[in-house]
Amino acid sequence: SSLLTPRKRKRNNNKQQQKMASCPHCLHLQPANQNSKLYKDECVMCFDDVCDKGGLDVCLNTFKAFCVGALNHSYQHRQRTGYCVFLNIKRLYKPRQKEKEITSVEIGGEGGARLDEMKGSYEHRYTLHCYSCNVDLDYKADPHLNSLVDAVINLDSEANKSDVQAWKQEILPCEHTLTLQQVPNAPKLGSKNMSHCGMCDLDKNLWLCLTCGHLGCGRQLMEIGTNINLGGNGHALDHHNKTGHPFCVKIGTITPQGEADLYCYACDNDVKDLELAAHLAYFGINISSQTKTEKTIAEMTLEQNLRAGLFSSKENGKIMKSVFGPGMTGINNVGNSCYMASVLQCVAAIPAFRERYSPDHQHSATCDKHPAECYHCQMEKLFDGLQSGRYSCIREYQRLPAPEKKDEMEVEKEEKEKEPEEKQVEEEQRGISPKMFKKLVCKDHIDFGGMQQQDAYEFFQFLIKAVQRYERAVKGGKQDPSKVFNLQLEQRNECNVCHHARYSTVDQTELKFGMPLEHADPPLAPKDGETKEQVEERESISTIPFSKCLQCFREPETVRGFHCSICKTTTTLSQTTLVSKFPKILMANVSRFTYDGWVNEARKLFVNIGFDDVVDLATIAAPPHPEGEKLFPEDQQGGGPVINQEWVANLSAMGFESDVCAYAIEETGSAGMEQALNWLFEHGSSPETMAAIAERKNKGKKKASGPPVNEFAVEMICSMGFSNAQAIHALGETGGDAERAADWLFNHPDFIPPEAGPVEEEEEEEEEKEEGTGNSQYELFGVVQHRGTSIGSGHYVAYLRTDVGWVQFNDSKVT
Structure with a gap:
């Protein structure tokens, strides 16, 4: 409460004073420019924003925004820095008058939801205040002050810059659309030629090859929520595989304005054709005479979400009751970010993470880094926002003052229009929007750095690696909360001829399990001629006990093509993977998709997994090594797990590099070739995979006494005028990222690095592996579920x- 006193006293006194035209503290201030990092939407140290009572104070020295509410970070910033001139921004709410039907998935586009219409319209109020002089400044009467204020008002904030195209994927031309070579003497296509697929009788979901004019059906589609099978035998894809012709257009989606669904099989992505009209005219198709007859992919996606009720808070057809309080705070969707929100909610429920990033440590109060660019500041902000309960409430909008006079009919009309709108607001929790966290942690990541839908399991893996990277820069990672996930797998390989065995171990942070469909109850009995919807309905009533997943996990695999050093011949191995060290917190991932037929399109499995309240993993615990067991000589020198070379050969034949295939088999715990293939499709070409393989290749090389240093990164940073010691220290602070290291040094110009001493790598390794309880019993406390x-x-x-x-945590809805 003492933090509130200076603010209240100054504000109360100020009401009785006249506005001043200027003050001496403003003379040295310079307006923000395009290169300035401007924060004006949300406090950089908490989730208070311009809609809160009192609004935000934007410091005109640093262009950072600070709250003036309960936490009063504005006062703390003034006390630490001595800066005193702030632009206060308030956003006052004006209720909308009429509901608008949303007809597009785009926010801000025609037919879509506009940000200023989703809850009504707003009016901003700006007040320039000097806390040292205790006066409001009349910035409109002074050109210099007016330039300071105008710059803050008109420039895009960092949040707005990162919100571009938040909901609608930007579809761009690719090299194949820009360099298309159409075949000579192409046939002219009439209505009869375009009536059905050239390889079957399907007359919908037709795609025209813009290279040769071949018309083929697309992949199978089911109209969501109906029994209408749109058909699709994949003949357009077959045509691409045979000819290499790169891209095609969906006939029923072409409009006279030149819009249509286009897909490039070579790029495996939606694309735009800037010359679509000319390319169609080559086949005798006049684009101006085309009529749209089928739904676009975007329209079907919107319909799927609406019909499936993915975003609703219903369970078994019943609306669930909202809950509020500490630990019950929702996370607003900041652009297809439900994958991130669901993972963060589960991680925030883990005591080790809550303790490590508790605001009680007051890291942000003493940190000299920019709060938006400091990992620990953002983690403290995130966990405070989720755990404090301050944002687990109904949003209270600051409304515009009502007109002085209204007749009775106008008042009655407004009350009627107000009722449904307030009813909607009552069901909506305020929640938090972790945009700064996402921008910092996911910076430059090819997937999570954007605004497209991603996989929650992949984000969990990415998040844990990010936590480990940032925590290693602090006391060598001794306070890393992600250690609670550390587990160790032991792989035993036994020659099926001489029965010599070999053991190897691998450290992981999660376990992956397959779905043994043969154990489904009631049994899955496929029927001829089933539609996709009928298959989904049949699967959805069946359940597989998790104990059967454990049983499947421990079953040995046969590895062929193994050259035994004892038998001196090529033979087979019996390979078993079990858990030699259990984690404190177990993250179990059950693969809920499969590939029908080998490399066909992946399909989601709808079979339920049955969990008991307490799960005992003793059945997959690695037993003690038998006395007198015959071991391979190599085992005395250790070594990595044995890789099934037959699997490597089969996967390599599909176009993957052999070392990447081997890595995929190891990452999936040798669970099977199908699991490895699924992993390759998801991770095979990611920068993380390439870096891990490269690191493995260099693992046998002699290490220096100090931490590993990227010499190229050091040289690049030194070319900016920094010393070698500064470059090495900055790389250590930022996990080896050269760009972040340069930013770190520019933000710490007076930093003098200490003398670098040797890093006790073995001791650090021991510290990283210290977690583990040896207890195989776990209580289920969190689930991340995919809907759709x-x-x-x-x-x-x-x-x-x-x-x-x-x-249930469904973005901002907590029920």
Whole structure:
């Protein structure tokens, strides 16, 4: 409460004073420019924003925004820096008058939702205040002050810069659309030629090859929520595989304005054709006479989400009751970010993470880094926002003052229009929007740095690696909370001829399990001629006990093509992978998709997994090594796990590099070739995979006494005028990222690095592996669930066991 006193006193006194035209503290201030990092939407140290009572104070020295509410970070910033001139920004709410039907998935586009219409319109109020002089400044009467204010008002904030195209993917031309070579003497296509697929009788979902004019059906589609099978035998894809012709257009989506669904099989992405009209005219198709007869992919996605009720807070057809309080704070969707929100909710429920990033440590109060660019500041802000309960409430908008006079009819009309709108607001929790966290942690990541839908499991893996990277820069990672996930797998390989065995171990942070469909109850009995929807309905009533997943996990695999050093011949191995060290917190990932037929399109499995309240993993615990067991000589020198070379050869034949295939088999715990293939499709070409393989290749090389240093990164940073010691220290602070290291040095110009001493790598390794309880029993406390019928789209929600029972976290809805 003492922090509030200076603000209240100054504000109360100020009401009785006249505005001043200027003050001496403003003379040295310079307006923000395009290169300035401007924060004006949300406090950089908490989630208070311009809609809160009192608004935000934007410091005109640093262009950072600070709250003036309960935490009063504005006062703390003034006390630490001595800066005193701030632009206060308030956003006052004006209720909308009429509901608008949303007809497009785009926010801000025609037919879509506009940000200023989603809850009504707003009016901003600006006040320039000097706390040292205790006066409001009349910036409109002074050109210099006016330039300071105008710059803050008109320039894009960092949040707005990162919100570009938040919901609608920007579709761009690719090299194949820009360099298309159409075949000579192409046939002219009439209505009869375009009536059905050239390889079957399907007359919908037709795609025209813009290279040769071949018309083929697309992949199978089911109209969501109906029994209408749109058909699709994949003949357009077959045509691409045979000819190499890169891209095609969906006939029924072409409009006279030149819009249509186009897909490039070579790029495996949606594309734009800048010369679509000319390319169609080559086949005798006049684009101006085309009529749109089928839904676009975007329209079907919107319909799928609406019909499936992915974003609703219903369970078994019933609307669930909203819950509020500490630990019950929702996370607003900041652009297809449900995958991130569901994972963060589960991680925030883990005591080790709550303790490490608790605001009680007051890291942000003493940190000299920019709060938006400091990992620990953002983690403290995130966990405070989720755990404090301050944002687990109904949003209270600051409304514009009502007109002085209204007649009775006008008042009655406004009350009627107000009722449904307020009813909607009552169901909506305020929540938090972790945009700064996402921008910092996911910076430059090819997937998570954008605004497209991603996989929650992949984000969990990315998040844990990010936590480890940032924590290593602080006391060698001794306070790293992600250690609670550390587990160790032991792989035993036994020659099936001489029965010599070999053991190897690998450290992981999660376990992956397959779905043994043969154990489904009631049994899955495929029927001839089933539609996709009928398959999904049949699977959805079946359940596989998790104990059967454990049983499948421990079953040995046969590895062929192994050259035994004892038998001196090529033979087979019996390979078993079990858990030699259990983690404190187990992250179990059950693969819920499969490939029908080998490399066909992936399909989601709808079979349920049955979990008991307490899960015992003793059945997959690695037993003690038998006495007198015959071991391979290599085992005395250790070594990595044995890789099934037959699997490597089969996967390599599909176009993957052999070392990447081997890495995929190891990453999936040798669970099977199908699991490795799924992993390759998801991670095979990612920068993380390439870096891990490169690191492995260099693992046998002699290491220096100090930490590993990227010499190229050091040279690049030194070319900017920094010393070698500064470059090495900055790389250590930023996990080896050269760009972040340069930013770190520019933000710490007076930093003098200490003398670099040798890093006790073995001791650090021991520290990283210290977690583990040896207890195989676990209580289920959190679930991340994917909703939707496709693995390429849908919605994620999280369920957590709390003091009030199981709670669903559906973005900002907590029920």
